[in-house]
Amino acid sequence: MCRVVDLRQAVLAKNDASAHQLRAHLAARGTAVVNLLSSPGSGKTALLERELLRARQRSVPVAALSADLATENDAARLARSGVPVKQVLTDGLCHLEAGMLAGHLDGWLPDDTRLLFVENVGNLVCPASYDLGETLRVTLASVTEGEDKPLKYPTAFGLAHLVVVTKTDIAEAVEFDEAAFRANVEQVNPGVEVVLTSARRGQGTGVLLDRAMAAADGVPVHSPVMARQSHHHGHTHADNGHTHAHPEATGPMAHTHP
Amino acid sequence: MHEMSVALAVVDQVTEAATRAGDVTAVRSVRLQVGELAGVVPEALAFSFELACAGTLLEGAELVTEAVPGRARCTPCAHEWAVGMPPRLTCSGCGGTHTELLTGRELQIVDVHWEDGGPTHAPTREPISEER
Numbered sequence: 589m590c591r592v593v594d595l596r597q598a599v600l601a602k603n604d605a606s607a608h609q610l611r612a613h614l615a616a617r618g619t620a621v622v623n624l625l626s627s628p629g630s631g632k633t634a635l636l637e638r639e640l641l642r643a644r645q646r647s648v649p650v651a652a653l654s655a656d657l658a659t660e661n662d663a664a665r666l667a668r669s670g671v672p673v674k675q676v677l678t679d680g681l682c683h684l685e686a687g688m689l690a691g692h693l694d695g696w697l698p699d700d701t702r703l704l705f706v707e708n709v710g711n712l713v714c715p716a717s718y719d720l721g722e723t724l725r726v727t728l729a730s731v732t733e734g735e736d737k738p739l740k741y742p743t744a745f746g747l748a749h750l751v752v753v754t755k756t757d758i759a760e761a762v763e764f765d766e767a768a769f770r771a772n773v774e775q776v777n778p779g780v781e782v783v784l785t786s787a788r789r790g791q792g793t794g795v796l797l798d799r800a801m802a803a804a805d806g807v808p809v810h811s812p813v814m815a816r817q818s819h820h821h822g823h824t825h826a827d828n829g830h831t832h833a834h835p836e837a838t839g840p841m842a843h844t845h846p
Numbered sequence: 847m848h849e850m851s852v853a854l855a856v857v858d859q860v861t862e863a864a865t866r867a868g869d870v871t872a873v874r875s876v877r878l879q880v881g882e883l884a885g886v887v888p889e890a891l892a893f894s895f896e897l898a899c900a901g902t903l904l905e906g907a908e909l910v911t912e913a914v915p916g917r918a919r920c921t922p923c924a925h926e927w928a929v930g931m932p933p934r935l936t937c938s939g940c941g942g943t944h945t946e947l948l949t950g951r952e953l954q955i956v957d958v959h960w961e962d963g964g965p966t967h968a969p970t971r972e973p974i975s976e977e978r
């Protein structure tokens with residue numbers, strides 16, 4: 589016979605559960621993940637090269653994982669900083685998922701890692717939907733991409749804890765309108781910090797590392813409006829955090845939110 | 847295009863539920879809520895869904911998507927508005943930034959229509975969700 593069955597399940601419930609689990613697992617060993625999202629060519633790798641070098645100078649144990657559809661160039665560039673680097677080829681998949689990330693970290697990520705920078709696949713649509721268990725989500729856009737980027741990709745910018753503008757050394761040449769960009773970011777993500785950087789000139793480098801360190805130390809990150817609706821499994825998390833066992837989670841998945 | 851991943855997740859979860867139920871022979875339709883701010887394109891999802899269902903219990907199943915408009919409320923002034931696309935999440939009443947998003951981020955399987963070998967009686971709605 590024919591039956592209608594209520595399921596009421598979040599489509600991404602599995603990814604969310606894996607992300608919660610990974611976040612808790614990494615937090616227990618003192619590691620925080622920074623998830624970097626942007627279009628291809630925005631300058632994620634270039635900025636990361638700078639931040640990794642600086643972390644090394646400050647003796648902060650960091651590592652980086654770079655996801656790419658097909659090439660390994662980014663890892664080679666990042667490895668020049670001397671920190672542990674891993675390249676993940678997604679084989680055409682346009683985003684990373686929490687379970688995949690956990691698999692790649694297993695047996696590779698050094699125990700004492702304080703910060704793990706994840707360069708997500710260059711794409712502002714798909715990666716935005718997948719929580720990787722990060723403590724800090726950063727969305728980047730270069731001055732060449734146009735001031736309306738945040739409006740074209742509202743979930744990527746709307747869910748960011750920090751927004752980074754790159755390539756400011758060529759801002760004048762491309763007539764980048766900083767005020768318009770900031771207003772557009774504010775529209776989709778009121779209150780989020782916007783940082784201006786140029787990896788080429790060294791402007792604003794170190795800020796990302798500072799913000800990541802603060803987040804890893806437990807300083808509350810920005811709470812985006814878009815992230816505040818009852819997240820997938822149907823409850824809201826207060827800014828000050830809470831402890832609970834999720835209905836779908838047993839044992840190890842019961843967790844504390846930072 | 848992560849609609850294929852989303853479609854596969856839907857097929858996965860429905861298959862699991864059907865396996866738990868035991869005697870499901872075919873899935874006729876799946877109803878999804880897709881919020882305006884969920885970051886999923888319904889047309890692309892429908893296309894991917896058809897592919898993802900091939901060769902599974904869901905072969906030929908219809909995907910019914912319910913669009914959920916984004917709505918927000920300003921905590922200080924209680925103004926409520928449709929956020930639109932691109933969304934405006936600052937208050938259009940007082941200009942404030944203490945906004946609560948009420949709806950729009952849904953990406954949820956609501957219910958499933960399936961055939962099973964059970965006794966023939968009036969269709970029932972039985973909650974099998976673990977969240978209830």
Ligand SMILES: Nc1nc2c(ncn2[C@@H]2O[C@H](COP(=O)(O)OP(=O)(O)O)[C@@H](O)[C@H]2O)c(=O)[nH]1
Nearest residue numbers: 628629630631632633634755757758786787788
């Ligand atoms: N002018 C300028 N170019 C940059 C800057 N950062 C990156 N680029 C260039 O932008 C291109 C893409 O940079 P990359 O770091 O590979 O971007 P990704 O794809 O986001 O990792 C490269 O040709 C870089 O040399 C910058 O600060 N200023």
Ligand SMILES: [Mg+2]
Nearest residue numbers: 632633662707
């Ligand atoms: Mg790169």
Ligand SMILES: [Zn+2]
Nearest residue numbers: 608825834845
């Ligand atoms: Zn939770």
Ligand SMILES: [Zn+2]
Nearest residue numbers: 682714847848
């Ligand atoms: Zn995609």
Ligand SMILES: [Zn+2]
Nearest residue numbers: 920923937940
């Ligand atoms: Zn208001």
